[in-house]
Every structure is written in C-alpha cells, then in structure tokens.
Amino acid sequence: MAIEVRIPTILRTYTDGEKAVAGEGASLSALIDDLEANHPGIKDRLIDNGDLRRFVNVYINDEDVRFIGGLEAQLSDGDQVVVLPAVAGGC
Amino acid sequence: MLTIDQATYDAIVRHAKRDHPDEACGIVAGPEGSDRPERVVEMVNAAGSPTFYEFDSTELLELYKQMWDRDEEPVVIYHSHTATEAYPSRTDIGLASEPGAHYVLVSTREHGNNEGPVEFRSYRIVDGEVTEEEVVVVPALPGA
Numbered sequence: 001m002a003i004e005v006r007i008p009t010i011l012r013t014y015t016d017g018e019k020a021v022a023g024e025g026a027s028l029s030a031l032i033d034d035l036e037a038n039h040p041g042i043k044d045r046l047i048d049n050g051d052l053r054r055f056v057n058v059y060i061n062d063e064d065v066r067f068i069g070g071l072e073a074q075l076s077d078g079d080q081v082v083v084l085p086a087v088a089g090g091c
Numbered sequence: 092m093l094t095i096d097q098a099t100y101d102a103i104v105r106h107a108k109r110d111h112p113d114e115a116c117g118i119v120a121g122p123e124g125s126d127r128p129e130r131v132v133e134m135v136n137a138a139g140s141p142t143f144y145e146f147d148s149t150e151l152l153e154l155y156k157q158m159w160d161r162d163e164e165p166v167v168i169y170h171s172h173t174a175t176e177a178y179p180s181r182t183d184i185g186l187a188s189e190p191g192a193h194y195v196l197v198s199t200r201e202h203g204n205n206e207g208p209v210e211f212r213s214y215r216i217v218d219g220e221v222t223e224e225e226v227v228v229v230p231a232l233p234g235a
Contacts, residue, residue, distance in 0.1 A: 008188070009164075009189060009190065009191060010188045010189065010190060055186055055188075057148045057151060057152070059152050062152060064148045064149065064152075066148075082152060082155075084151055084152060084155055085186075085188035085189075086145055086146065086148070086151070086186065086188075087116070087118075087134075087145070087146040087151060087168060087188070087189075088138075088143070088144060088145035088146065088182075088186050089143070089144055089170060089179070089180065089182050089183035089186050089187070090114070090138075090140070090142050090143035090144060090180060090182045090183070091114070091142050091143075091172045091173075091174065091175045091180045091182075091183075
C-alpha cells in the first residue's frame with residue numbers, strides 16, 4: 001500500500017497532469033522527498049528554507065498538518081494527503 | 092471574457108458591501124471545464140482584515156472536497172478591495188494559484204456598505220501575468 005496524494009491544478013505540470021499520485025514515507029518530509037524523486041521540481045513548490053511554504057496547505061486525513069507536526073507529521077500506509085494552495089491576497 | 096448571470100453578480104456585490112470595510116472573498120463554482128459560474132460560495136475571510144484575505148484552511152479543504160464530489164471547479168474566485176481600485180495587487184498576483192479561474196475584483200471604496208455602483212472587474216492571472224477581460228452580465232446563463 002501507499003499514500004495517496006491529491007495534487008492541485010497548479011502543480012499538475014509536475015505530475016503529467018495527474019490529479020493524484022502515490023507516494024511513500026513515514027513522515028510528511030519523507031513523503032515529499034519521495035514525490036520529488038518521481039516528480040522533480042515539486043518539492044521546491046511545497047518547501048521553502050526547510051519549512052512548508054506559508055501559502056501551501058497540506059492535509060493528512062483532513063487535518064491541516066500545521067496542527068499535527070508540520071513536516072514531521074507521521075504517515076501510515078493508506079493515509080490520504082491533500083495539497084491545496086491557499087486562496088489569499090490583499091490590496 | 093467572463094459571462095455571469097445577474098443574480099450571481101448581485102450576490103457577489105451584496106457580499107462585498109456587507110463585509111466592508113473588511114475584504115470579502117469567495118468563489119463561484121461550476122461544472123469542470125464548463126466555464127459556467129453557477130454556485131456562489133461565500134467564504135469567511137480568516138484574516139478578517141481591510142487589507143488582506145485568506146480562506147480559512149479547514150473551510151478551504153471542505154470546499155474543494157465538495158467540488159471534487161460534484162465534479163466542479165472554481166470558475167470565479169472573487170474578493171473585494173475596500174480602499175483601492177478593483178485591480179489585482181502585487182500580493183494578489185503573487186498568490187494567485189488557479190490559472191483556470193476568473194479572478195473577480197470588486198471595489199467598495201466609493202460607497203462602502205451603502206447602495207451605489209461598485210467597480211466589478213475580472214482578470215486572468217497566470218504565471219504572474221495579469222490580463223483584464225470583459226465582463227458580460229446576462230439575465231441568465233444559456234441552457235447547458
């Protein structure tokens with residue numbers, strides 16, 4: 001089994017247009033490294049200076065990872081990960 | 092070009108006026124690939140600010156899951172500017188992440204919460220490039 005990762009429209013250029021891809025890893029950080037191995041370039045869109053980008057939301061089983069350990073959040077086989085860019089702006 | 096029906100247009104303007112002086116934000120969902128803005132979803136501005144807006148992260152996930160279940164996408168992403176013109180700011184441009192959406196800006200700077208015309212403009216924002224487009228308001232969207 002693996003971890004299903006839901007990819008937002010704007011990052012599908014890295015996944016050949018796929019809406020969801022499979023990955024592996026015991027933590028979010030490991031999962032992102034695994035994604036990067038198969039979809040080069042995607043890591044930089046998720047991480048900046050070693051931390052999750054401020055305007056990228058990542059959820060594990062519907063929980064915002066910011067509340068469950070950020071990049072160190074634990075993952076198990078069968079978990080569902082969703083990546084969604086923040087919808088934000090300002091004058 | 093953005094084609095939008097009068098009721099949806101009015102709903103966006105009402106929301107912007109109601110939340111003034113804070114920025115209002117929301118989306119209009121429509122069937123994937125249809126370019127039909129059909130279903131207005133008002134979002135809470137988690138920033139609660141006159142100069143910034145951000146969808147609450149939990150609400151954002153709920154919204155997208157709902158759209159995926161219904162095979163919808165965000166056809167329009169709207170927000171208001173309450174003291175400046177209805178043109179995307181540098182922040183708006185830098186954070187725009189739905190290349191397929193119409194970004195609608197409503198400015199309430201002139202009449203605030205009160206009756207009166209607003210600026211209502213629409214843009215495409217792709218890779219940091221802004222292109223304004225015509226807004227056509229119709230009594231009702233043509234039959235699907």
